Amino acid sequence: xRNKKLQIGLFGFGTVGKGLYDVLxxxxxxxxxxxxxxxxxxxxxxxxxxxxTDKAEDVFNDEQVNFxxxxxxxxxxAYDIVKTALTKRLPVVSGNKKMLxxxxxxxxxxxxxxxxxxxxxxxxxxxxxxxRNLEEYYDNDxxxxxxxxxxxxxxxxxxxIFNEKMSYPDALKLAQDxxxxxxxxxxxxxxxxxxFKLIIITVHAFGLYVAPEKVFTYGISNMNDDDxxxxxxxxxxxxxxxxVEKIExxxxxxxxxxxxxxRNKYIYSVEDEFNGVxxxxxxxxxxxxxxxxxxxxxxxxxVLSDITACLYDYKYEYKKLNDSQLPTYTTDHSFRxxxxxxxxxxxxxxxxxxxxxxxISDNNKYVVGRVSLAELLRVQDELxxxxxxxxAYPRD
Amino acid sequence: xRNKKLQIGLFGFGTVGKGLYDVLxxxxxxxxxxxxxxxxxxxxxxxxxxxxTDKAEDVFNDEQVNFxxxxxxxxxxAYDIVKTALTKRLPVVSGNKKMLxxxxxxxxxxxxxxxxxxxxxxxxxxxxxxxRNLEEYYDNDxxxxxxxxxxxxxxxxxxxIFNEKMSYPDALKLAQDxxxxxxxxxxxxxxxxxxFKLIIITVHAFGLYVAPEKVFTYGISNMNDDDxxxxxxxxxxxxxxxxVEKIExxxxxxxxxxxxxxRNKYIYSVEDEFNGVxxxxxxxxxxxxxxxxxxxxxxxxxVLSDITACLYDYKYEYKKLNDSQLPTYTTDHSFRxxxxxxxxxxxxxxxxxxxxxxxISDNNKYVVGRVSLAELLRVQDELxxxxxxxxAYPRD
Numbered sequence: 108x109r110n111k112k113l114q115i116g117l118f119g120f121g122t123v124g125k126g127l128y129d130v131l132x133x134x135x136x137x138x139x140x141x142x143x144x145x146x147x148x149x150x151x152x153x154x155x156x157x158x159x160t161d162k163a164e165d166v167f168n169d170e171q172v173n174f175x176x177x178x179x180x181x182x183x184x185a186y187d188i189v190k191t192a193l194t195k196r197l198p199v200v201s202g203n204k205k206m207l208x209x210x211x212x213x214x215x216x217x218x219x220x221x222x223x224x225x226x227x228x229x230x231x232x233x234x235x236x237x238x239r240n241l242e243e244y245y246d247n248d249x250x251x252x253x254x255x256x257x258x259x260x261x262x263x264x265x266x267x268i269f270n271e272k273m274s275y276p277d278a279l280k281l282a283q284d285x286x287x288x289x290x291x292x293x294x295x296x297x298x299x300x301x302x303f304k305l306i307i308i309t310v311h312a313f314g315l316y317v318a319p320e321k322v323f324t325y326g327i328s329n330m331n332d333d334d335x336x337x338x339x340x341x342x343x344x345x346x347x348x349x350x351v352e353k354i355e356x357x358x359x360x361x362x363x364x365x366x367x368x369x370r371n372k373y374i375y376s377v378e379d380e381f382n383g384v385x386x387x388x389x390x391x392x393x394x395x396x397x398x399x400x401x402x403x404x405x406x407x408x409x410v411l412s413d414i415t416a417c418l419y420d421y422k423y424e425y426k427k428l429n430d431s432q433l434p435t436y437t438t439d440h441s442f443r444x445x446x447x448x449x450x451x452x453x454x455x456x457x458x459x460x461x462x463x464x465x466x467i468s469d470n471n472k473y474v475v476g477r478v479s480l481a482e483l484l485r486v487q488d489e490l491x492x493x494x495x496x497x498x499a500y501p502r503d
Numbered sequence: 504x505r506n507k508k509l510q511i512g513l514f515g516f517g518t519v520g521k522g523l524y525d526v527l528x529x530x531x532x533x534x535x536x537x538x539x540x541x542x543x544x545x546x547x548x549x550x551x552x553x554x555x556t557d558k559a560e561d562v563f564n565d566e567q568v569n570f571x572x573x574x575x576x577x578x579x580x581a582y583d584i585v586k587t588a589l590t591k592r593l594p595v596v597s598g599n600k601k602m603l604x605x606x607x608x609x610x611x612x613x614x615x616x617x618x619x620x621x622x623x624x625x626x627x628x629x630x631x632x633x634x635r636n637l638e639e640y641y642d643n644d645x646x647x648x649x650x651x652x653x654x655x656x657x658x659x660x661x662x663x664i665f666n667e668k669m670s671y672p673d674a675l676k677l678a679q680d681x682x683x684x685x686x687x688x689x690x691x692x693x694x695x696x697x698x699f700k701l702i703i704i705t706v707h708a709f710g711l712y713v714a715p716e717k718v719f720t721y722g723i724s725n726m727n728d729d730d731x732x733x734x735x736x737x738x739x740x741x742x743x744x745x746x747v748e749k750i751e752x753x754x755x756x757x758x759x760x761x762x763x764x765x766r767n768k769y770i771y772s773v774e775d776e777f778n779g780v781x782x783x784x785x786x787x788x789x790x791x792x793x794x795x796x797x798x799x800x801x802x803x804x805x806v807l808s809d810i811t812a813c814l815y816d817y818k819y820e821y822k823k824l825n826d827s828q829l830p831t832y833t834t835d836h837s838f839r840x841x842x843x844x845x846x847x848x849x850x851x852x853x854x855x856x857x858x859x860x861x862x863i864s865d866n867n868k869y870v871v872g873r874v875s876l877a878e879l880l881r882v883q884d885e886l887x888x889x890x891x892x893x894x895a896y897p898r899d
Contacts (some may be wrong), residue, residue, distance in 0.1 A: 394630060395792070411645075460822065
């Protein structure tokens with residue numbers, strides 16, 4: 108695409124699509140133009156005058172369109188758009204992490220087959236260029252773990268609870284009122300959004316694609332006042348942490364779950380709707396990247412960075428996928444957790460390798476013990492349904 | 504260099520050179536080998552058995568050597584090595600920020616003329632990939648400022664003073680004992696090291712090369728207990744901050760000087776020998792990157808990232824140098840400072856646009872006022888010689 112003018116076919120005109128449009132207007136780039144915008148509902152009033160359509164064919168059949176940007180919610184429709192773009196050799200930028208997490212293996216193949224770029228840095232951490240950095244900079248064997256707060260909405264809620272002593276329902280409502288949380292907040296607060304981003308990050312960090320259903324994922328929606336009191340007494344905070352780490356035997360562990368984070372950790376200070384990622388390596392110790400993880404303008408400008416990268420023929424190389432010694436994914440790994448439960452049945456639900464603390468009062472019961480990822484994955488659905496709460500509780 | 508084995512000619516085997524060697528040994532890469540090592544003093548005992556030489560020709564005349572890594576202290580010698588490498592079309596990685604800051608314009612030309620890569624991400628912030636990110640990700644017009652702690656040694660000293668109430672001379676001695684500071688610490692604590700990094704960063708951030716002597720540069724060596732008390736009373740800390748910012752009229756201001764930083768700023772929490780960089784943009788607000796800025800292993804692995812980038816034919820594009828509306832550099836910009844002085848002569852030295860506070864006691868005198876960068880640049884040498892101390896003192 109070098110030295111060519113990009114004529115974009117844009118799918119979706121929600122928060123991010125509109126954000127991208129505004130950012131482009133503001134910088135007045137002569138190399139990049141939005142030629143057509145495909146939306147679901149053509150009758151909805153729009154704040155701008157542009158070539159809207161509700162038919163994907165109108166975009167793909169427009170011979171002037173030489174670039175696709177896909178910023179829609181519907182993962183299935185996003186998949187069709189990206190696939191069509193690649194097979195037509197149209198470079199494409201996508202922001203749909205759910206779709207990417209589900210189809211990344213196939214989409215990598217398609218990029219190779221059609222020698223066409225699919226970029227999606229904006230999908231993983233809004234304005235933090237984590238994919239690009241893992242791909243380009245941390246591209247040798249020294250990387251040991253990537254760990255972070257990847258979802259702004261749930262972090263906003265946790266910040267309000269721990270900084271302003273807001274109740275969980277009030278904090279959730281505020282997040283929704285401010286537009287940080289989806290009207291169906293499960294994607295954010297139950298960890299799914301973080302999970303999808305973790306799947307994408309793991310491909311670029313360690314060269315391994317792990318299907319989302321294989322990773323223990325648990326959010327903050329079951330957290331109650333007793334849990335919050337426990338954290339405060341230990342001078343810690345709950346943060347919803349996505350985590351991938353190389354352990355001995357060249358094996359990878361992954362999880363998305365609340366963690367009791369103590370004050371001396373970088374991510375303790377990631378507040379409100381911000382995201383923060385800690386990248387650890389054998390020789391460089393820790394790197395911390397921090398920035399806005401959501402919102403129309405930050406994500407819109409991240410999308411623009413992907414777009415301008417294509418102007419310079421940038422493609423992800425997926426170098427690590429070709430490593431001769433790819434790590435293997437495992438759930439055979441135990442670690443310390445805090446588990447608050449209601450009755451004997453709840454306690455019997457989870458098999459602990461060992462229990463080091465047990466607390467019982469009339470209104471509140473918890474144990475601290477070691478449990479494996481395999482066991483947590485086995486009882487994942489049940490943990491969500493019951494009045495219990497589990498969080499990683501690392502020793503410092 | 505794609506799919507080729509890199510046979511490195513390495514210049515310098517100090518902390519970083521040895522760090523690179525160790526990192527390569529540890530990962531046992533089959534694509535990268537150090538073939539020859541050129542050192543100044545061949546008689547010095549070495550911890551490893553390798554093909555050492557003290558003649559640059561031995562490296563450049565070795566036909567197997569297809570890649571140069573330059574990690575020496577002497578800026579003039581480093582310049583010769585990098586120039587020779589480029590003219591022989593040998594890709595080269597350099598860690599010498601002083602040399603780069605002085606010769607970057609010519610070296611960019613040589614890279615174009617000989618179509619050969621010179622990479623130097625390790626030079627600017629140790630293990631933080633700030634150059635690569637500015638070059639690749641923040642490559643549109645939205646960038647407004649880059650500000651950071653770019654020198655680990657001086658930050659280590661400031662941390663000891665403010666966290667552990669150590670005296671300045673004790674903190675400096677500890678830094679030297681631990682190997683964080685040079686035996687001649689002026690490069691670190693007088694701001695020169697930060698300045699060289701800022702010059703390089705500005706080229707990649709804003710497409711403008713500004714010669715080092717044009718930028719007001721002032722370090723922490725004049726700081727005394729009264730200054731430290733002033734900062735503590737205001738609940739701030741001194742940090743040595745390098746700063747480039749786009750102001751109205753598409754103009755750039757730059758400076759390296761101590762700043763009174765309040766607790767709510769990201770860089771307030773950058774402790775010890777770490778570096779931290781805040782990148783601000785019109786739409787994405789702030790990004791913060793944080794990591795080890797010095798040391799053999801962190802910098803060695805940053806050098807390795809540059810080396811492996813060359814394996815994939817990566818070059819800096821210097822895209823912003825071609826912008827049609829390059830900003831212009833200016834020192835015509837006033838801002839608030841704290842200025843502690845000894846006598847009337849010192850006060851008369853600096854012309855303030857306005858003075859908002861004035862304090863006089865028997866042992867301690869200071870003013871708070873507004874002063875321009877042009878004025879500071881005019882009196883820069885004198886400020887260093889006298890028993891005075893000046894620091895930026897932004898309103899929050």
